[in-house]
Amino acid sequence: MRIAVIGTGYVGLVSGICYAELGHSVVCVDKDPDKLATLQAGGIPIYEPGLKELSAKGVAAGRLRYTGDLAEAVRDAELVVIAVGTPPLPSGEADLVYIDAAALEIADSLRAGAIVAVKSTVPVGTNERVQGLIRTRTTVPFDSVSLPEFLREGSAIRDTLEPDRVVIGAESREAAEKLASLHRPLTRNILITDLRSAELLKYASNAFLATKISLINEIANICEKVGADVSQVAEGMGLDRRIGPAFLQAGIGYGGSCFPKDTRALIQIAGHVAYDFKLLRSVVEVNREQRLNVVRKLETIFDGELRGKTVAVWGLSFKPNTDDVRESPALEIMRRLTEAGARVRAYDPVAMPNFRKLFGDEGVDWCDAAEEAASGADALCLLTEWEEFAREDLHKLQTILKRPILIDGRNLFKEEDLKGTSFVYYSIGRPSLN
Ligand code: NAD
Numbered sequence: 001m002r003i004a005v006i007g008t009g010y011v012g013l014v015s016g017i018c019y020a021e022l023g024h025s026v027v028c029v030d031k032d033p034d035k036l037a038t039l040q041a042g043g044i045p046i047y048e049p050g051l052k053e054l055s056a057k058g059v060a061a062g063r064l065r066y067t068g069d070l071a072e073a074v075r076d077a078e079l080v081v082i083a084v085g086t087p088p089l090p091s092g093e094a095d096l097v098y099i100d101a102a103a104l105e106i107a108d109s110l111r112a113g114a115i116v117a118v119k120s121t122v123p124v125g126t127n128e129r130v131q132g133l134i135r136t137r138t139t140v141p142f143d144s145v146s147l148p149e150f151l152r153e154g155s156a157i158r159d160t161l162e163p164d165r166v167v168i169g170a171e172s173r174e175a176a177e178k179l180a181s182l183h184r185p186l187t188r189n190i191l192i193t194d195l196r197s198a199e200l201l202k203y204a205s206n207a208f209l210a211t212k213i214s215l216i217n218e219i220a221n222i223c224e225k226v227g228a229d230v231s232q233v234a235e236g237m238g239l240d241r242r243i244g245p246a247f248l249q250a251g252i253g254y255g256g257s258c259f260p261k262d263t264r265a266l267i268q269i270a271g272h273v274a275y276d277f278k279l280l281r282s283v284v285e286v287n288r289e290q291r292l293n294v295v296r297k298l299e300t301i302f303d304g305e306l307r308g309k310t311v312a313v314w315g316l317s318f319k320p321n322t323d324d325v326r327e328s329p330a331l332e333i334m335r336r337l338t339e340a341g342a343r344v345r346a347y348d349p350v351a352m353p354n355f356r357k358l359f360g361d362e363g364v365d366w367c368d369a370a371e372e373a374a375s376g377a378d379a380l381c382l383l384t385e386w387e388e389f390a391r392e393d394l395h396k397l398q399t400i401l402k403r404p405i406l407i408d409g410r411n412l413f414k415e416e417d418l419k420g421t422s423f424v425y426y427s428i429g430r431p432s433l434n
Contacts, residue, residue: 001019001024001025001078001079001182002024002025002076002077002078002079003016003019003024003025003026003027003077003078003079003080003081004026004027004028004029004070004073004074004076004077004079004080004081005019005026005027005028005029005081005083006029006070006073006074006080006081006082006083006084006102006106007029007030007082007083007084007085007098007102007120008028008029008030008032008035008036008039008045008066008083009046009083009084009085010046010048010151010153010156010257010324011083011119011120011149011151012028012030012081012083012084012119013028013039013044013045013046013048013051013055014048014051014151014156014157014160015081015083015119015149015160016028016064016081017051017054017055017058017064017157018054018157018160018161019182020058020061020063020064021054021057021058021161022182022185022186023063024063024182025063026058026063026064026065027064027065027066027067027072027073027077028064028065028066028067028073029066029067029068029069029070029073029074030066030068031068033068036066036067036068039055039066040066042055042056042059046323046324047321047322047323047350047351048153048154048156048157048322049154049155049157049321050157051156051157054157070102070105070106070109071105071108071109072109074105074106074109074110074111074114075109075111076111077111077114078111078113078114078115079114079115079117079178079179079182080106080110080114080115080116080117081117081119081147082099082102082103082106082116082117082118082119082120082130083119083120083149084098084099084101084102084120085098085120086098086099086120086121086122086261086265087261088260088261088264088265091268092264092265092267092268093123093265093268094121094122094123094261094265094268096122096123096126096129098120099118099120099122099126099129099130100129100130100133103116103129103130103133103134104133104134104136104137106134107133107134107135107136107137107138108137108138110134110138110140110142111140112140112141112142113140113141113142114140114142114143115142115143115144115145115175115178115179116130116131116134116142116143116144116145117144117145117146117147117179118130118144118145118146118147119147119148119149120149121148121149121202121203121206121258121261121262121265122146122199123199123265123268123269124196124199124200124269125196125199126199127144127145127146127169127195127199128144128195130144131144143170143171143172143174143175144170144171144175144195145168145169145170145175145176145179145195146167146168146169146170146195146198146199147166147167147168147169147179147198148167148169148198148199148201148202149202150163150164150165150167150202150205151163153256153257153319153321153322153324154319154320154321154322155321160186161186162186162187163183163186163187163189164187164189165187165189165190165191166180166183166186166187166189166190166191167190167191167193167198167201167202168180168183168190168191168192168193168198169192169193169194169195169196169197169198169199169201170192170194170195171194171195176192180192200269202262203262203265203266203269204266206258206259206262206263206266207262207263207266207280207283209247209254209259210254210259210262210263210280210283210284210287211279211280211283212246212247212248213247213253213254213259213287214253214282214283214286214287214290216230216234216247216248216249216250217250217251217253217286217287217290217428217429218286219233219234219250219429220250220428220429220430221290221293221429223250223429223430224428224429224430227431228429229429229430229431230250230411230428230429230430231250231411231429231430233429234248234249234250249410249411250411250428250429251290251385251409251410251411251428252290252291252293252294252329252333252383252409252410252428253286253287253288253290253291253329254287254318255291255318255319255326255327255328255329256318256319256322256324256326256327256328257324257326257327259327260284260287260327261327263280263283263284264284266280267280267281267284291329291332291333292332292333292336293409293428294333294381294383294407294409295333295336295337295340297407297426298311298337298342298379298381298407301379301405301424301426302378302379306337306340306341306342307340307341307342308341308342309341309342309343309378309379310342310343310344310345310376310377310378310402311337311342311343311344311345311377311378311379311380311381312344312345312346312347312373312374312375312377312379312380312381312401313330313333313334313344313345313346313347313373313380313381313383314347314348314370314373314374314380314381314382314383314384314386314389315330315347315348315382315383315384315385315386315389315410316328316330316346316348316351316352316355316383316384317330317348317350317351317354317355317384318330318384319384319385320384320385320386320387321386322350322351323350323351323353323354324351324354325351325354325355325358328351328355328383328384329383329409330346330355330383330384331355331358331359333381333383334346334359334363334364335359337363338362338363338364342363343363343364343365344363344364344365345364345365345367345372345373345374345375345376345377346364346365346366346367346373347366347367347368347369347370347372347373348384348386349386349388351384352366370388370389370392371392371396371397371400374397374400374401375400375401376400376401376402377401377402377403378401378402378403378405379401379403379405379406379407380397380401380405380406380407381407381409382406382407382408382409382410382412383409383410384410385410385412389412390412390413394406394413394417394418394421394423395420395421398421398422398423403424404421404422404423404424405423405424405426406423406424406425406426407426407427408425408426408427408428409427409428410428411427411428411429411430413425413427415433418433422434
């Protein structure tokens with residue numbers, strides 16, 4: 001198939017590269033000249049394991065190329081995939097400005113019989129809106145398909161090449177079948193729905209996962225008060241097949257470019273039809289509070305006085321294996337710490353440059369290694385569970401810190417890891433040690 005992918009963010013880039021890997025002829029389009037220059041020079045503008053190699057393979061095979069010329073890319077395409085951003089407006093609603101602009105641009109060069117698929121996460125009715133916008137500019141026949149994306153940053157290639165399911169929302173059976181054939185090499189689980197159900201299903205899935213996270217975090221908070229251990233509670237819950245073990249890790253809450261944005265957008269979608277989504281409002285509220293758990297623990301340890309303290313922070317991305325810092329809990333935690341007068345020594349294996357752009361330099365020393373960040377600090381807070389932190393020698397670490405205080409916001413360490421050390425260890429929903 002000849003495919004044009006509009007937008008080379010996490011979703012568009014990974015999808016485009018993977019479609020090329022399947023043998024299709026793919027052109028990826030982006031407006032951002034810096035991203036484009038990186039891609040055309042053989043680089044990858046995001047951190048995603050394995051992506052650079054797969055892109056190089058597609059380019060070398062002549063199946064993949066990158067361009068800034070949308071019209072040229074769309075002119076020949078049998079399938080046009082829209083994968084532009086849908087960032088939140090201050091109200092929480094998804095901003096459709098990039099979707100609308102892409103739709104209008106596509107219209108001017110769309111070939112007859114093409115399929116326009118929206119992969120971006122969009123409010124219910126957006127595919128119909130895209131159709132309407134295209135029809136204001138062209139009379140060529142085309143089909144609209146909603147093709148929601150479920151990949152996770154950090155394992156994006158695997159999630160794309162071996163997805164749990166592919167959802168295709170379509171009005172036309174023929175268009176749905178064409179896209180089903182495109183994705184059949186990846187999975188047997190292909191669900192064909194109507195346009196609106198596909199759009200809502202994406203939000204509903206993220207709302208469910210966010211709910212699971214906030215639920216286990218509230219259970220963790222209760223565990224701390226009643227002297228239970230949330231990792232044991234979660235293990236027992238997860239053995240029930242109706243519940244399952246995924247997304248039951250207590251911690252400082254979810255972040256990233258999807259869950260915070262999509263939960264708030266779904267609350268707005270419900271609000272537009274006069275439905276108060278009470279459960280999801282609570283999920284968002286619990287999550288907002290949960291990240292402050294780390295700050296509260298520090299305040300308790302230091303009798304409410306953080307001024308003049310040095311706090312080491314390990315991990316800035318919203319989860320490991322990504323450089324994405326959008327809505328990362330570390331942003332709010334570090335803001336609170338620096339506002340309270342603490343000095344932060346921060347380290348992350350890949351996300352530091354992105355984090356710095358959002359956070360600025362006020363009150364922070366950026367460090368090149370985990371141990372450098374810990375050096376001389378009054379306490380250490382682990383905010384992202386990068387694998388390299390789990391390998392740290394805690395016996396050595398306790399000698400580097402000024403005081404051996406460790407707040408593990410992701411429950412990365414186990415009791416046996418701490419054995420023989422003098423660490424005062426706090427985690428989330430588990431008994432503190434020493
Ligand atoms: P992103 O912001 O990383 O990338 C969007 C890209 O689109 C940017 O590079 C931008 O320059 C480009 N763009 C915007 N308008 C354009 C135009 N008219 N022509 C060409 N390029 C244009 O976004 P993302 O994280 O890839 O997310 C894209 C969508 O997918 C969002 O709706 C998001 O909610 C959804 N989604 C994201 C993830 C994820 O893990 N990031 C997962 C599932 C779904």
